[in-house]
Amino acid sequence: MNIKMTTKIITKKCGSVSFKRGEAYFKKNAVEITENHDAACKAIVKSSEDFHVTISRTSSGEIHTACTCPKLSSFTLECQHVAAVLIALKERQSGEHDLSEGFLTLFENKKKSSGHKRHFETRSVMDVEFTLKPIRTTDGQYLFSIKLMINRRRVSDFRSFLKRVRDGQTYQISRDFMYDPHVYCFSRETNDVITQLIRVVHDEKVYREEHSQEQELKELLLIPPTSWQYLQPLLQGSEDVIINDAGQLFNGLAISENLLPLQFTFDDDEGNYYLKVRGLQWMVVFLSYSAVFCEGELYPLPLEDCTRLAEIKVMLERSGASKIRIPPSRIGYFLEKVAVDLKKLGTVEISGSLRKNI
Secondary structure, three states, X not given: OOOOOOHHHHHHHHOHHHHHHHHHHHHOOOEEEEEEOOOEEEEEEEOOOEEEEEEEEOOOOOEEEEEOOOOOOOOOOOXXXXXXXXXXXXXXXXXXXXXXXXXXXXXXXXXXXXXXXXOXXXXXXXXXXXXXXXXXXOOOOEEEEEEEEEOOEEOOOHHHHHHHHHOXXXXXXXXXXXXXXXXXXXXXXXXXXXXXXXXXXXXXXXXXXXXXXXXXXXXXXXXXXXXXXXXXXXXXOOOOEEEEEOOEEEEOOEEOOOOOOOXXXXXXXXXXXXXXXXXXXXXXXXXXHOEEEEOOEEEEOOHHHHHHHHHHHHHHHHHOOOEEEEOHHHHHHHHHHHHHHHOOOOEEEEOHHHHHHO
16 A cells, blocks of 8 residues: 555554554464555454454545444544554565665675596496486575486485495495496596596585485585586586476576576556566576576576575565565666666566656
């Protein structure tokens, strides 16, 4: 609802007793806003029964309220249920302001801070499959994990297997299959990846502690940022890579130099300005790798742009919103400064109605 709401205004309209009771309803999540428009709002306050509240604003700016609860004719102030809804509107306005200001700070000026195949080979080349999967660590960042399948059998202890390969020893992969370096070998491309993964084991030890599922840890490696720059081109050139993104499988590690499939739209609705964001919910932001994964492709980004995108995603996820409300006093700055920087991340559009208004 497009009307300024403060604690002082609510207390004056409802009284201190109703305000405190309304605040208790709000803190118990007993307020459900069912409709919210510029000039009117409807809500349900859950108590011993459901009370329906309507808040409306006249053209002169006066606030009219109605509630289905029984009210004493001698009581001139608004009830606790109305107070609860007004408090919910106030908190929602505060959240929109914080989201807008937090988003804006991202664009203000800041200081930038040997198992391989030989030429004459008599050994059998093994069928290998690497599976990459985004893993969220306890600090909220994302890393790729990698698992290994050999001859369609899962390697259950990846580190032990790599140690045996390094030392030229056998390894029992399953009951019916044993890796023996005198009998089996890797293709040249696979061997390059395996050699690099042997180096990864030491570097990823510190990152392993960020993941809590110990059983799963045995069968996967986390790829640290220091190792990714060397491993990425090897995986990119391999035909044996699958990416598992939330159960959706993609063949190969594809690198894209195109803009992200991300759309930012500046729009207005009866004098209210918004920035709508579409496509971000499908993206995994790898801040540690300075890259974004989306729909089977990895998009390298400058660290500054990647950081902004990661923070925008967190802001929107925390607010549960897909658009950011922009105060009228800031719309000019958003269009002149923020829109320019957003063009580095995706496509930017300005609605026809907003163009007319500005």
